[in-house]
Amino acid sequence: MTPISPPSRMDLDALLLQPVRLFIACLLADTSWRSQLAVQQALGLPAPDLELHIEFLRAAGYLQCRAEPRELRLTPLGLDRLLEHIGALNTVAATAGALVAEVRAALPTENSP
Secondary structure, three states, X not given: OOOOOOOOOOOOOOHHHOHHHHHHHHHOOOOOOEEHHHXXXXXXXXXXXXXXXXXXXXXXXXXXXXXXXXXXXXXXXXXXXXHHHHHHHHHHHHHHHHHHHHHHHHXXXXXXX
């Protein structure tokens, strides 16, 4: 079996492992100001649930907020961490796919004794 070289744990961002936070960051990836209501509608979340995730991202410096009407945007740090996280997820998915293919290839075929 091929040795596994998983991405560094530092490449996967713990905040962005939560899908809602990942999707918020993706929706704001152009770093433009967006209304919180537009983000809420895109995700189909109740306002209190969205607020919790926004606060985590804001506290980490990934997101900026401005007052009425409430608008959000991804910071340069947030964009960097999003891109690193997506790259790490791609590596994880590719490694998992290769492992499954390798294990399946090693299974005996129906015609094998």
